[in-house]
Amino acid sequence: MSDFLIMWDWLGFAVRWLHVITAIAWIGSSFYFIALDLGLRRDGDLAGADGDEWQVHGGGFYHIRKYLVAPDEMPEHLTWFKWESYSTWLSGAALLMITYWAGAELYLIDANKADLATWQGILISAASLTIGWLVYDFLCKSRLGDQPTVLMLLLFVLLVAMGWGYNQIFTGRAMMLHLGAFTATIMTANVFFIIMPNQRIVVADLQAGRKPDPKYGKIAKLRSTHNNYLTLPVVFLMLSNHAPLAFATQYNWLIAAIVFLMGVTIRHFFNSMHAREGEPYWALAVTVLLFLLIAWLSSLGLDHDTWEEAEARDLTPREERLMATEGFDEVASIVLGRCSMCHAREPFYPGIRRAPRDVLLETPPDIARAARAIYLHSAVSVAMPPANVSFMEGTERALIRDWYRAASEDASMWLALLNEN
Numbered sequence: 001m002s003d004f005l006i007m008w009d010w011l012g013f014a015v016r017w018l019h020v021i022t023a024i025a026w027i028g029s030s031f032y033f034i035a036l037d038l039g040l041r042r043d044g045d046l047a048g049a050d051g052d053e054w055q056v057h058g059g060g061f062y063h064i065r066k067y068l069v070a071p072d073e074m075p076e077h078l079t080w081f082k083w084e085s086y087s088t089w090l091s092g093a094a095l096l097m098i099t100y101w102a103g104a105e106l107y108l109i110d111a112n113k114a115d116l117a118t119w120q121g122i123l124i125s126a127a128s129l130t131i132g133w134l135v136y137d138f139l140c141k142s143r144l145g146d147q148p149t150v151l152m153l154l155l156f157v158l159l160v161a162m163g164w165g166y167n168q169i170f171t172g173r174a175m176m177l178h179l180g181a182f183t184a185t186i187m188t189a190n191v192f193f194i195i196m197p198n199q200r201i202v203v204a205d206l207q208a209g210r211k212p213d214p215k216y217g218k219i220a221k222l223r224s225t226h227n228n229y230l231t232l233p234v235v236f237l238m239l240s241n242h243a244p245l246a247f248a249t250q251y252n253w254l255i256a257a258i259v260f261l262m263g264v265t266i267r268h269f270f271n272s273m274h275a276r277e278g279e280p281y282w283a284l285a286v287t288v289l290l291f292l293l294i295a296w297l298s299s300l301g302l303d304h305d306t307w308e309e310a311e312a313r314d315l316t317p318r319e320e321r322l323m324a325t326e327g328f329d330e331v332a333s334i335v336l337g338r339c340s341m342c343h344a345r346e347p348f349y350p351g352i353r354r355a356p357r358d359v360l361l362e363t364p365p366d367i368a369r370a371a372r373a374i375y376l377h378s379a380v381s382v383a384m385p386p387a388n389v390s391f392m393e394g395t396e397r398a399l400i401r402d403w404y405r406a407a408s409e410d411a412s413m414w415l416a417l418l419n420e421n
Contacts, residue, residue, distance in 0.1 A: 005408070009376055012098045019091040023238075026084035027231055033081070034228055038275035040066055068217075074207055082196055089188035092238075096181055100125065100174055105316060106369060107174055112313075114169040124169065125178060129185045132162060136186050137193070140222065148222060155226065159183065159260055163253035172247035173240070173358065179256050180237030183230050190223035228271070233263040241357070245298040248358035255294050262290045319368035327403035328364075334399065335361050335374060338390040375404040 040051025049065040056062070100108045101122045109121040116124075135158065144151040162182055166175040198216040205212040236259045240246045246255055269283040315323070322328065341349040343361035359373065360366045367374065377384040378392065379401035385392055 005372065005376065006380060008098070008102075012095065015091055015095045015098060019088065019095050022084060022087040022091055023235075026088045027235070029081050029084055030227065030231060034271070035274040036064065037066065038271060074203070078203070080196070080199075082191060085188050085191040089184060092181060092184060096125070096177070100177065103372075105318070106372070108170060109174075110169070110171045113167075116169060121169070125174075128162070128166070128178065129182055132158070132182045133185055133189045137189070145219070145222060148225070151222075152226070152229070156257075156260060160253070160257040163256045167253040172249070172252045175252060176237050176240040176247045176256060180234050180240075183234050183237070187227045187230055187234070190227055194223045195220045229264050229267050230260075231263070232266055233260045236263075244354045244356070244358040246294075248354065249298050249300070251297045251300060255297055258290050258294050258297075262287050265290070313365055315365060315368070319365060319371075322368040322371050322404075322407050323364055325403060325407040327399060327406065328368075331374075331400050331403045332364055332367050334392070334396045335367050338385055338392045338396070339374075339378075341390065342385075371404060371407075374400060379404065 036053060040053050042051045044052075046052060046065070048067070050068045052063065052065040054061065054063055104118045104121050108125065109116050109118065136155065139151060139154055139158075144154065159179065159182070163175065163179045166178050170178060198220045202212040202216055233256075237256065240256075246252065249255070265283040265287045269280055269287075272283075273279050339361045341347065342352045343355045343359050343366075345355070345360060345362065347353065347355055359370050361370060361374075374384075379397050382388065382397070
């Protein structure tokens with residue numbers, strides 16, 4: 001069991017690595033083409049093109065032309081930018097399953113908010129992503145498609161409502177991640193179901209000598225615009241698990257909402273600059289003000305269960321088994337002495353205002369709940385305590401390792417894990 005957990009953690013890291021790489025490729029190509037499209041020059045001899053641009057990179061010069069319809073002859077080779085988006089979503093979905101579904105008890109469901117079984121939390125997680133796309137797609141295909149500003153406002157309201165809803169049942173960390181996944185699903189579905197099919201129709205018409213219907217370009221442009229403004233908030237939400245002040249506060253859903261507004265102001269500045277329409281520094285000023293508002297909100301109402309509530313919380317079969325395994329009392333004493341000065345409801349280690357990643361290690365139930373993380377970060381590796389600031393001894397790490405492996409190798413523990421996950 002312990003070896004399985006190590007390999008499982010490495011699998012999670014490998015998928016995360018893949019997800020980051022593919023996301024860089026998707027966002028990079030997206031930002032490049034947005035800047036290119038907005039910065040095209042439309043003076044001089046364009047030979048039927050809508051605009052062109054000269055660029056230099058890597059010691060070479062590139063002459064790029066954009067055709068609204070197509071050149072006189074369609075090229076034999078045409079590069080489609082789609083797999084960057086698809087692979088980002090697929091790797092993200094895999095990471096969601098590995099981290100939040102398989103680790104639902106610790107990372108997904110907040111028992112203080114909703115009394116859900118693991119399967120119920122996973123079902124809500126998966127269904128919400130699908131339903132979100134269906135609602136968004138319906139709005140875009142309605143008459144609102146001809147009113148892009150109104151549609152964008154409704155999309156913002158939908159995202160805020162989803163953030164609030166997620167926060168009613170999931171942990172703050174899962175709320176942020178799911179809101180990011182919800183948004184990313186809309187973006188990738190835009191590419192897969194709308195933008196790419198429309199482009200294929202246009203290309204097929206051109207190859208057959210027919211004049212393409214301009215409505216396909218209009219529809220694709222609307223979805224591409226939404227993707228443009230949603231990209232930066234998605235990146236923030238995906239990174240938020242490193243910032244407890246973002247996800248582990250009372251107003252985390254409101255912080256997420258403000259981040260979407262920041263995405264609009266930042267992209268507006270760069271879109272205007274690339275289009276040579278000036279540099280609206282007021283947009284950057286608004287972004288800074290919104291960021292300061294987020295920082296202020298994070299300081300209000302830091303919400304944790306109390307010590308008494310943690311002690312009184314019903315234990316899961318897994319937690320009961322961990323606490324009943326020989327060696328738990330010694331491990332609890334080690335964790336309390338070496339870790340709880342930071343991982344506390346009110347940390348007293350200098351410079352720590354909020355428990356790192358919002359992991360609490362003050363009570364026996366706290367320690368049992370975080371047992372896997374304690375094992376991986378303090379026994380298998382020496383990641384915690386950071387720089388070994390609390391001088392955890394090698395013998396203490398060995399006690400943690402032996403206790404967790406003893407519990408994990410017990411058949412009843414294995415069955416409890418299967419039942420919960």
